[in-house]
Amino acid sequence: MAQEKILIIEDEKNILELVKYNLEREGYRVSTAASGDLGLEKARREKPALLILDLMLPELGGLEICKILKNNEDTCHIPIIMLTAKGEEIDKVLGLELGADDYVTKPFSPKELIARVKAVLRRREEKPLGTLLKSGTLELDLDKYMIRVKSKPVHLTSKEYELLRTLIQARGRVLSREHLLDQVWGYDPSFNIETRTVDMHIGQLRKKIKSEGHRIVTVKNAGYRFDLDA
Numbered sequence: 001m002a003q004e005k006i007l008i009i010e011d012e013k014n015i016l017e018l019v020k021y022n023l024e025r026e027g028y029r030v031s032t033a034a035s036g037d038l039g040l041e042k043a044r045r046e047k048p049a050l051l052i053l054d055l056m057l058p059e060l061g062g063l064e065i066c067k068i069l070k071n072n073e074d075t076c077h078i079p080i081i082m083l084t085a086k087g088e089e090i091d092k093v094l095g096l097e098l099g100a101d102d103y104v105t106k107p108f109s110p111k112e113l114i115a116r117v118k119a120v121l122r123r124r125e126e127k128p129l130g131t132l133l134k135s136g137t138l139e140l141d142l143d144k145y146m147i148r149v150k151s152k153p154v155h156l157t158s159k160e161y162e163l164l165r166t167l168i169q170a171r172g173r174v175l176s177r178e179h180l181l182d183q184v185w186g187y188d189p190s191f192n193i194e195t196r197t198v199d200m201h202i203g204q205l206r207k208k209i210k211s212e213g214h215r216i217v218t219v220k221n222a223g224y225r226f227d228l229d230a
């Protein structure tokens with residue numbers, strides 16, 4: 001049985017209870033918060049394996065929480081599934097740009113949410129052991145889920161990490177934005193998520209890996225490739 005701890009931040013009590021019940025039935029340990037500020041505090045303190053985050057919350061909203069967590073090196077690795085209501089499409093895209101891993105639109109079935117939770121957690125686990133990818137001064141340690149540039153650790157969000165790993169493992173092949181959305185975000189192309197989500201993350205990734213940022217090459221009308229020899 002799964003033992004990972006999942007934190008739910010949701011102010012609607014019936015949804016909170018429903019999600020909690022279903023996660024516990026799957027064997028997860030569950031922590032809850034009914035407001036944004038309490039939720040943020042718990043996320044920082046408990047560092048859950050995954051966060052289920054409602055978008056509309058009193059005091060501190062879901063997007064803000066997502067931004068704060070993803071911009072902090074202690075919490076940026078925590079995967080986030082956002083809960084959004086119908087008609088919040090813009091926020092949905094914004095959430096993904098801020099580093100959320102997935103989203104579920106209300107009303108949803110517990111079965112659907114559990115499937116997403118498992119998929120997000122599984123994506124983290126699917127890494128081969130003991131592999132170190134190197135390019136110039138950049139090192140990507142697949143075992144420890146760590147990046148170093150000039151031997152110094154670089155703190156990436158889970159999506160930035162997956163994006164970099166996917167690009168490096170393509171060994172110089174050009175990958176389209178749609179392919180990256182599918183590989184990194186797990187989206188079907190018919191989902192119609194904006195490809196600028198990919199561009200945003202590429203931009204942040206380049207900034208974070210500093211002197212090695214030039215290796216991520218934009219290929220006009222095609223996508224991106226990682227230059228191993230540049």
Ligand code: CA
Nearest residue numbers: 011054056057
């Ligand atoms: Ca709400």
